[in-house]
Amino acid sequence: MTLRIAEIFGPTIQGEGALIGEPTVFIRAGGCDYRCVWCDSMHAVDSANRHDWHVMEPVEVWKEVAQLSGGRPLTVSISGGNPAIQDFGPVIALGKADGYKFACETQGSIAKPWFGDLDTLVLSPKPPSSEETVDWAAFDKCLSAAEGGPEIVMKIVIFDDEDYAWAKAASEKYPYLPLYLQPGNSEVDPNEPVDLTATIDRLHWLIEKVTADRWFTPRVLPQLHVLVWGNKRGV
Ligand SMILES: C[S@@+](CC[C@H](N)C(=O)[O-])C[C@H]1O[C@@H](n2cnc3c(N)ncnc32)[C@H](O)[C@@H]1O
Numbered sequence: 727m728t729l730r731i732a733e734i735f736g737p738t739i740q741g742e743g744a745l746i747g748e749p750t751v752f753i754r755a756g757g758c759d760y761r762c763v764w765c766d767s768m769h770a771v772d773s774a775n776r777h778d779w780h781v782m783e784p785v786e787v788w789k790e791v792a793q794l795s796g797g798r799p800l801t802v803s804i805s806g807g808n809p810a811i812q813d814f815g816p817v818i819a820l821g822k823a824d825g826y827k828f829a830c831e832t833q834g835s836i837a838k839p840w841f842g843d844l845d846t847l848v849l850s851p852k853p854p855s856s857e858e859t860v861d862w863a864a865f866d867k868c869l870s871a872a873e874g875g876p877e878i879v880m881k882i883v884i885f886d887d888e889d890y891a892w893a894k895a896a897s898e899k900y901p902y903l904p905l906y907l908q909p910g911n912s913e914v915d916p917n918e919p920v921d922l923t924a925t926i927d928r929l930h931w932l933i934e935k936v937t938a939d940r941w942f943t944p945r946v947l948p949q950l951h952v953l954v955w956g957n958k959r960g961v
C-alpha cells in the first residue's frame with residue numbers, strides 16, 4: 727500500500743509537547759479530514775497541494791528516514807495532515823526493526839490499529855477557535871486503539887478565553903492523560919517573519935491564565951521550533 731507524503735525532514739528537534747527538545751525526523755502525511763482555520767500546515771492539508779505530495783512505498787519512506795538520520799536510531803514523529811487517514815503500520819515495523827522509536831500527532835478523529843505500535847501518541851483535540859467540532863466517541867476509539875501500547879498524551883492549542891475554558895473541560899474529561907497547552911500561533915505564513923515579541927506575549931498570557939487560576943495540571947510550552955526558525959518549513 728502506498729502512502730501520500732507531503733514531506734520528510736530532519737533530523738531536527740521536536741518543538742512541541744511531551745517530547746520537546748528530542749532529536750526527531752518528521753514524516754508529514756498528506757491529507758486531513760479537518761480544516762482548522764489556523765492550521766500551520768495547510769500545505770499538507772489542502773488537496774490543492776496534492777501534486778506536491780509524494781506517493782511512496784513504506785520501504786521508500788523508510789529509506790529516506792534512515793538516510794536523513796545516518797542510520798542512527800532516533801525518534802520519528804508521524805504528523806500531517808492527519809496521518810491516521812493512512813496505514814503507517816509497515817513504516818513503523820521497518821523502523822522498529824532498526825531500533826527507532828515512533829511518535830504520532832493526530833487530532834483524534836480516526837483510530838488506527840497501528841496506534842498500538844507507537845511509543846508516544848499525541849492526541850490534539852481541537853478547541854472552538856479552530857471552527858472544527860470534536861467527535862468524542864471517535865476520540866475514545868483512538869484511546870482504545872492505543873491501549874496497552876504507547877504513552878498517550880493530550881496537547882491542546884489555546885487562542886483565547888473560550889479555548890482555555892474548553893481545554894479545562896477536556897482535561898476534566900480525561901484526568902489521566904498528561905496535558906500540554908500551547909499558545910496558538912496566528913501568523914503561519916512561511917514567507918513572513920514571525921513577530922517574536924507577540925509570540926512570547928501569547929505564551930505569557932497563557933502562563934498568567936494557568937497560574938492565576940491555580941490550575942496545576944497542564945504543562946505550558948511554546949512551539950520551540952517557531953522561536954528558533956519562525957514558520958520556515960522542513961524544520
Ligand atoms: C499540524 S498538526 C498535524 C497533526 C494533526 N492533524 C493534529 O492537528 O494534531 C500538528 C500540531 O500542530 C498544532 N497546530 C496547528 N496549527 C497551529 C497553530 N497555528 N498554532 C499552534 N499550534 C498549531 C496542532 O494543534 C497539532 O497539535
Ligand SMILES: Nc1nc2[nH]cc(C(=O)O)c2c(=O)[nH]1
Nearest residue numbers: 738739740741742805951961
Ligand atoms: N520542529 C518541529 N516540531 C514539531 N512538532 C510538531 C510539528 C508538526 O507540525 O506536527 C512540528 C514541526 O513541524 N517541527
Ligand code: SF4
Nearest residue numbers: 758760761762765807
Ligand atoms: S487537524 Fe491538524 S493538520 Fe488538520 S487542519 Fe487541523 S491542525 Fe491542520
Ligand SMILES: [Mg+2]
Nearest residue numbers: 766767805949
Ligand atoms: Mg507544526
